[in-house]
Amino acid sequence: MSESTDAAASADVSPSGEFERRLAALSSARPYRSYLHAREQVLTMLDNASRVGDPDAAPSDYWSGELANVEYMLDASPLIVDRLRQHCYHITGIWPYNYGPHRERSRAQHAAKLDALMEAGDPSLFVPESPLLGGFGFDFEQGLVNVDTLKFFEVLIALDRAELLAPFKNGSERLAVWEIGAGWGGFAHAFKTLFPNTTYVISDLPQVYLFSAPYLMSAFPDATFTFHLGDGTSLTDEQWRSSDFVFAPAHALDAIRPPRLDLAVNMVSFQEMTTAQVERYVAHAHDCEVPFLYSLNRERSRYNPELRGVAAIASERYWLHEVEVLAVTYQQFPDVIPALDRGHKKKLQQGAAASEDRLLEYRHLVGWRRIST
Amino acid sequence: MTTNPRLVIGIPLYRGGTHFREALESILGQDFRDLRVVVTDDGGDSAGNEIVSEYLRLDSRLHYVRNERRLGMIFNWRKAFEQARALYPDAPYFAWGSDHDVWHPHWASALIEELDSDPSAVLAYPRNLGIDAGGRPLLPGAKAGFQTAGVVSSWRRLRMAVADMAAGNMVYGLFRADALAACGIYPAVLLPDRLLLAKLALHGAFREVPRTLWYRRFLVGVRPSVMRQRASFFPEGTPAYARLPWWLVHGIAMTRALVLRGEGKPAVNRLRGLAYAVGYFFLTVDFHLGRRKHRFDRSWRRRRKRLRKFRKRVRGTVARRVRYAARAARRSRRRVLGYTRRLRRGFRHLRHVRRVRGGAR
Numbered sequence: 001m002s003e004s005t006d007a008a009a010s011a012d013v014s015p016s017g018e019f020e021r022r023l024a025a026l027s028s029a030r031p032y033r034s035y036l037h038a039r040e041q042v043l044t045m046l047d048n049a050s051r052v053g054d055p056d057a058a059p060s061d062y063w064s065g066e067l068a069n070v071e072y073m074l075d076a077s078p079l080i081v082d083r084l085r086q087h088c089y090h091i092t093g094i095w096p097y098n099y100g101p102h103r104e105r106s107r108a109q110h111a112a113k114l115d116a117l118m119e120a121g122d123p124s125l126f127v128p129e130s131p132l133l134g135g136f137g138f139d140f141e142q143g144l145v146n147v148d149t150l151k152f153f154e155v156l157i158a159l160d161r162a163e164l165l166a167p168f169k170n171g172s173e174r175l176a177v178w179e180i181g182a183g184w185g186g187f188a189h190a191f192k193t194l195f196p197n198t199t200y201v202i203s204d205l206p207q208v209y210l211f212s213a214p215y216l217m218s219a220f221p222d223a224t225f226t227f228h229l230g231d232g233t234s235l236t237d238e239q240w241r242s243s244d245f246v247f248a249p250a251h252a253l254d255a256i257r258p259p260r261l262d263l264a265v266n267m268v269s270f271q272e273m274t275t276a277q278v279e280r281y282v283a284h285a286h287d288c289e290v291p292f293l294y295s296l297n298r299e300r301s302r303y304n305p306e307l308r309g310v311a312a313i314a315s316e317r318y319w320l321h322e323v324e325v326l327a328v329t330y331q332q333f334p335d336v337i338p339a340l341d342r343g344h345k346k347k348l349q350q351g352a353a354a355s356e357d358r359l360l361e362y363r364h365l366v367g368w369r370r371i372s373t
Numbered sequence: 374m375t376t377n378p379r380l381v382i383g384i385p386l387y388r389g390g391t392h393f394r395e396a397l398e399s400i401l402g403q404d405f406r407d408l409r410v411v412v413t414d415d416g417g418d419s420a421g422n423e424i425v426s427e428y429l430r431l432d433s434r435l436h437y438v439r440n441e442r443r444l445g446m447i448f449n450w451r452k453a454f455e456q457a458r459a460l461y462p463d464a465p466y467f468a469w470g471s472d473h474d475v476w477h478p479h480w481a482s483a484l485i486e487e488l489d490s491d492p493s494a495v496l497a498y499p500r501n502l503g504i505d506a507g508g509r510p511l512l513p514g515a516k517a518g519f520q521t522a523g524v525v526s527s528w529r530r531l532r533m534a535v536a537d538m539a540a541g542n543m544v545y546g547l548f549r550a551d552a553l554a555a556c557g558i559y560p561a562v563l564l565p566d567r568l569l570l571a572k573l574a575l576h577g578a579f580r581e582v583p584r585t586l587w588y589r590r591f592l593v594g595v596r597p598s599v600m601r602q603r604a605s606f607f608p609e610g611t612p613a614y615a616r617l618p619w620w621l622v623h624g625i626a627m628t629r630a631l632v633l634r635g636e637g638k639p640a641v642n643r644l645r646g647l648a649y650a651v652g653y654f655f656l657t658v659d660f661h662l663g664r665r666k667h668r669f670d671r672s673w674r675r676r677r678k679r680l681r682k683f684r685k686r687v688r689g690t691v692a693r694r695v696r697y698a699a700r701a702a703r704r705s706r707r708r709v710l711g712y713t714r715r716l717r718r719g720f721r722h723l724r725h726v727r728r729v730r731g732g733a734r
Binding site for chain 1: 394395398399401402404427428431432475477478479483504508509510584585586588
């Protein structure tokens with residue numbers, strides 16, 4: 001009887017039959033299984049967070065609103081997980097629609113910026129967007145390219161200019177990177193692709209792990225993933241060393257004490273936190289003796305009045321140095337990228353981009369740990 | 374903690390300044406931990422003393438010496454090295470620090486690795502980036518420097534050094550302490566870094582690490598100049614020889630060092646040293662004239678650019694005035710023609726009236 005039912009089902013070529021088959025295949029595929037596993041961990045983290053009740057770990061007003069928009073991810077279907085990247089709009093603000101075939105001008109602008117970055121830095125640091133889980137972008141010779149792809153490339157160039165990537169390029173020693181607010185895991189994917197011998201620690205709000213965890217687990221099927229549930233326990237040194245990715249939620253900051261941390265990274269995230277949260281992260285990095293802190297943020301976001309200033313807070317524990325990559329920020333896509341030379345810098349100093357305006361621009365800042373605070 | 378560190382950094386201090394804390398921390402915060410730091414304070418103000426006292430409590434690798442009287446920059450630089458040698462005579466490497474520049478945390482490890490890899494090298498230095506008082510880069514990236522790695526001939530190394538060295542940057546590199554001692558450390562002349570590095574080139578190779586590991590701070594209103602050097606090098610009055618052209622003094626100093634003192638040995642004996650000293654003199658003269666020409670060319674280019682702009686403006690003004698005058702002239706001509714036409718019409722009308730009246734009579 002069941003054989004005949006199966007035979008009948010497989011012979012059913014109607015759209016609904018096709019849909020059922022596809023859904024069944026997606027349900028048993030790795031990405032969805034990863035999502036289910038991540039969701040289980042996230043729910044436990046949320047339970048533990050409510051028990052711990054750390055007010056500093058609570059999201060800012062801005063993020064509270066954003067998290068309400070992604071509540072549906074707690075019950076995502078296999079179809080949503082299969083197109084996970086296209087749901088990352090809530091985190092990044094980037095629509096796949098903006099990368100359609102009708103966007104010729106945008107395509108040319110992206111191409112110009114990619115060329116400028118290739119010239120400004122080491123082309124081997126470029127990692128294109130993966131087509132995994134609905135990856136999107138303009139299709140160039142180098143691969144899929146979107147705003148995030150170019151942002152990550154620019155960040156890697158900035159880190160290289162600041163001479164922070166040399167130990168990672170060496171690859172002989174297992175190093176550790178801590179990303180604060182990893183979003184959908186794009187930079188983690190790029191970094192781990194370039195420097196596989198790294199333990200990548202991600203601190204974020206638990207709900208955001210519903211994006212980054214399935215994505216990374218699908219992109220690196222052979223990697224080791226560890227979820228810290230924020231229950232007051234600590235990971236052993238061996239767990240830190242052997243894990244490729246460690247997800248430690250925001251309220252479990254004190255549990256992040258690996259044997260070593262070589263670099264702390266934050267991109268477009270500090271600016272959306274409260275002063276207390278940024279101070280907490282920076283102080284923790286300093287306590288853990290993280291030698292370098294990298295930030296790509298505005299000094300403060302227009303939509304976040306709860307923050308004193310990213311560089312103002314970070315400079316209390318780290319000596320900050322600005323690194324310049326291009327004459328435009330990562331969000332700007334002019335038709336022609338101006339050259340970053342003395343003439344351009346002179347115009348900036350003389351023009352309207354005075355100190356107050358610069359605070360609203362994105363800056364690559366590299367911090368060296370202070371001895372005396 | 375070992376008593377024989379591999380690296381000693383001597384910081385000749387005069388004034389604490391706004392940036393001394395950052396400079397000192399960048400040196401103490403090196404990832405290469407087997408180093409010592411010796412600060413020789415030339416007594417500019419108490420700010421430096423206070424900052425160093427604070428770090429003496431935090432880091433036992435730091436030593437502090439205050440000069441009893443002001444020595445001036447050159448002798449304070451010498452004292453920094455001599456003090457380092459006295460405290461740690463077996464330390465193979467030495468470097469000078471400053472009170473306002475910044476050292477990348479990987480600076481020491483990268484340069485030591487470079488010198489360890491080449492026993493014939495006497496100096497390793499990184500690429501550097503200029504920064505302003507606020508720490509912002511003045512240019513987006515660092516330019517490549519030069520090196521004499523693999524050059525066996527000491528004369529060729531000397532020629533390359535005189536032609537291409539950026540002495541002001543390279544003197545903050547990492548030295549082999551023995552080679553530095555053999556060169557007489559820091560000569561009491563103007564542009565002493567050039568002379569020191571020229572002498573050092575005879576002893577071994579210079580190696581450049583192609584990484585930006587040193588940040589040179591340029592402060593507003595502070596420009597290197599010969600007058601400024603005289604004031605800071607010789608606080609008790611400029612000696613007579615320091616008023617002579619620097620290239621002449623360098624030639625004499627090189628002759629004295631190589632021929633009379635034999636500082637070039639074992640690489641260069643006294644006889645060869647004489648030839649090198651004469652050659653060095655001509656190289657230095659050539660460099661000096663070339664620099665003057667370059668400065669003259671640069672200022673002439675600037676003047677020519679200004680002249681062109683002025684001419685363009687004047688031409689523009691004159692052309693504009695001519696155009697306005699022509700327009701005004703055309704307007705006046707039209708007006709005059711209009712009046713003439715009206716007058717003629719009037720006269721014609723009068724004639725017509727007279728004819729008619731005359732016919733009627």
